[in-house]
Amino acid sequence: MARAGIHAHAMFPQVSSQVFFVSLVVLDPLVIVLVGLARREGTWLAGAVMVLDMCGNWWGNWHWIHDDPSQLMRLVPLTIFGVFVVASVLPLHRAVAGMADKPETAVPSA
Known part of the structure; x- marks a missing residue:
């Protein structure tokens, strides 16, 4: 992407493929942030x-x-x-959902 810009995937003749692969520049970091923040949407987006x-x-x-x-x-x-990613989506989603359902415990002040 840095050298060829939007034509980085010109080897794929289908414009839809080129658009999708260029959009991964935004989608991949978004997935990383959402999964890193333990958001349920991130697990489904990662799988998709x-x-x-x-x-x-x-x-x-x-x-x-x-x-x-x-x-x-x-x-x-x-x-x-x-x-691996697709097989991990459901277990990861359940784990993230379980974390969201638990009440946050208060940290005692010193």
Whole structure:
């Protein structure tokens, strides 16, 4: 993004894919902040962004994989991480919801 700007993902012919991948510049930090602040919305947004990211990468790279199956190795790390994130959404959401339901304990003053 720093060098190519909005054309950083020009290798994907679909404009919708290019727009999505450029929007990750905002979405990824937003997810990090929301999850870091233990917001329930952050867990769902993390899962949604990851699913869209995996689908976009698979869709955009499918013709290279179809032509040369060894290119599949480029998507393996993303897919493994994506499955981890998506599998973590519900347990993380439950943990965050449990934290929100507990009353805050007062810290005794000295």
